[in-house]
Amino acid sequence: MSTLPKVAVDVTPESRAFWDGLARGELVVTWCEVCDGHVWPPRDRCPACLGGPTTTRVLSGEGTLYSYTVVHRPDPAFAEAVPYVLGYVSLDGGPTIMANVAGVPFDRLEVGMRLRLRTPEGGTDGPVGGAVFEPVPGEGAGA
Amino acid sequence: MAALGAAARAIQAGRCRVALIIHAGLPRQGVGLRGAPPSPMLPFEAAHGSTLIAQYALVARRHMYEYGTTREDLAHIKVAAAYHASFNPNALLRNRVTVEEVLESPPIAEPLHRLDCCVTTDGGGALVVVSEEIAASLGRPCPGILAEATTVRHWNNGKVDLTVTGAARTGPEAFAAAGLTPGDIDYVSLYDSFTITVLTALEDLGFCAKGEGGRFVRDGALHAPHGRLPFNTDGGGLANNHPDRRGGMIRAIEAVRQLRGEAHPELQVPDCEFALVHGSGFSLGNRASAATAILCRGM
Numbered sequence: 138m139s140t141l142p143k144v145a146v147d148v149t150p151e152s153r154a155f156w157d158g159l160a161r162g163e164l165v166v167t168w169c170e171v172c173d174g175h176v177w178p179p180r181d182r183c184p185a186c187l188g189g190p191t192t193t194r195v196l197s198g199e200g201t202l203y204s205y206t207v208v209h210r211p212d213p214a215f216a217e218a219v220p221y222v223l224g225y226v227s228l229d230g231g232p233t234i235m236a237n238v239a240g241v242p243f244d245r246l247e248v249g250m251r252l253r254l255r256t257p258e259g260g261t262d263g264p265v266g267g268a269v270f271e272p273v274p275g276e277g278a279g280a
Numbered sequence: 281m282a283a284l285g286a287a288a289r290a291i292q293a294g295r296c297r298v299a300l301i302i303h304a305g306l307p308r309q310g311v312g313l314r315g316a317p318p319s320p321m322l323p324f325e326a327a328h329g330s331t332l333i334a335q336y337a338l339v340a341r342r343h344m345y346e347y348g349t350t351r352e353d354l355a356h357i358k359v360a361a362a363y364h365a366s367f368n369p370n371a372l373l374r375n376r377v378t379v380e381e382v383l384e385s386p387p388i389a390e391p392l393h394r395l396d397c398c399v400t401t402d403g404g405g406a407l408v409v410v411s412e413e414i415a416a417s418l419g420r421p422c423p424g425i426l427a428e429a430t431t432v433r434h435w436n437n438g439k440v441d442l443t444v445t446g447a448a449r450t451g452p453e454a455f456a457a458a459g460l461t462p463g464d465i466d467y468v469s470l471y472d473s474f475t476i477t478v479l480t481a482l483e484d485l486g487f488c489a490k491g492e493g494g495r496f497v498r499d500g501a502l503h504a505p506h507g508r509l510p511f512n513t514d515g516g517g518l519a520n521n522h523p524d525r526r527g528g529m530i531r532a533i534e535a536v537r538q539l540r541g542e543a544h545p546e547l548q549v550p551d552c553e554f555a556l557v558h559g560s561g562f563s564l565g566n567r568a569s570a571a572t573a574i575l576c577r578g579m
Contacts, residue, residue, distance in 0.1 A: 142329075144326055144327050147322075175438060177435070178438075180320070203342065203440070203442075204342040204345070205341060206334050206337035206338050206341060206390055208329060208334050208337075208389045209386070209390070210333065210388045218329065221329060223328055223334050223338070223389075232438020233438050233440045234324065235324055235330060248341065248342065266327055267329075268328070
């Protein structure tokens with residue numbers, strides 16, 4: 138897999154903390170203090186209790202692979218990256234979000250494997266593209 | 281498909297006596313609905329190179345993980361659709377295929393390969409829904425709408441459960457309203473954007489237990505006329521036609537043909553009394569609509 142592209146995303150006031158967090162290598166999700174739970178996608182009110190404004194919380198950045206696909210016919214923006222891995226990652230203490238997975242041979246991918254957010258090289262001041270996860274060293278399939 | 285219920289209710293309420301439902305699209309000519317419809321989830325998908333097919337592939341992979349479903353299981357669905365399309369002179373793909381050919385077709389978004397995917401065609405269709413009084417005056421059998429149910433699925437605040445579809449809600453609701461059980465159904469028309477779309481619908485509608493879809497579709501179960509549950513005798517979206525996001529219309533029309541005894545003679549289900557039509561839309565498991573209708577043979 139070649140390098141994943143950085144797609145210009147439509148950053149909203151609600152989602153800025155999430156994208157800025159990725160640029161630092163952190164997973165920041167919006168949080169409902171009333172329900173004491175995550176709010177996904179980021180928004181300023183809780184879809185469960187309608188309370189707000191929501192706050193944010195920094196998660197550990199680790200999670201479990203919920204499902205994955207190796208994409209051969211890509212979104213045009215990802216044409217140079219095929220084949221690439223798209224997946225859902227169930228974040229520890231947070232939502233299940235879409236992400237890319239890197240650093241694993243395709244035949245070693247496994248639902249349930251433990252992953253952690255990859256820290257972007259050098260870091261940037263703004264959105265860096267998507268969340269890219271890599272295996273947690275020394276940990277196989279989990280839950 | 282959801283329009284069936286709206287038409288039936290309008291007629292029942294006396295607001296009209298005849299309702300016309302039309303669906304058509306020209307995607308092969310580049311006309312129509314291109315690009316993803318707006319959604320709060322879009323930025324979080326676009327940033328990771330998600331595609332519509334990839335979203336269904338994620339459902340398929342999760343289903344394989346939870347229930348041991350295999351690519352061979354999914355292939356049986358395409359094999360049945362292609363067999364049916366071989367009798368349809370208007371089908372885009374009239375060639376029969378084997379399980380091996382499905383497995384060996386090029387990968388699109390694994391575990392889905394090319395032959396797990398529907399065709400894209402121009403096309404369209406129309407249904408006329410009429411009051412019982414008018415139906416009685418037409419001089420030919422008019423299948424009836426016994427029950428209809430619709431629902432939506434969404435991302436559920438990041439608590440996704442990809443293998444469960446809207447059919448888990450519309451199926452039981454429609455069966456309860458019709459006073460029937462899945463065992464009463466002689467023929468099904470199922471929206472089939474991908475093979476996994478059919479597998480999950482069969483389970484969630486109650487034709488088999490959740491997770492048993494892979495075993496259910498083996499051994500020619502979906503083949504007309506004598507399989508356990510003949511499906512999509514027009515060839516479905518997998519082989520006949522799929523005009524962009526309007527693949528459900530032709531499936532509904534084929535159910536009417538079966539109930540009238542007007543399907544292809546090689547594929548006509550004997551004594552077809554009850555048919556179920558189910559459609560789902562958009563991105564299975566993540567955000568989707570679903571509609572189920574149960575139809576009966578007319579007098």
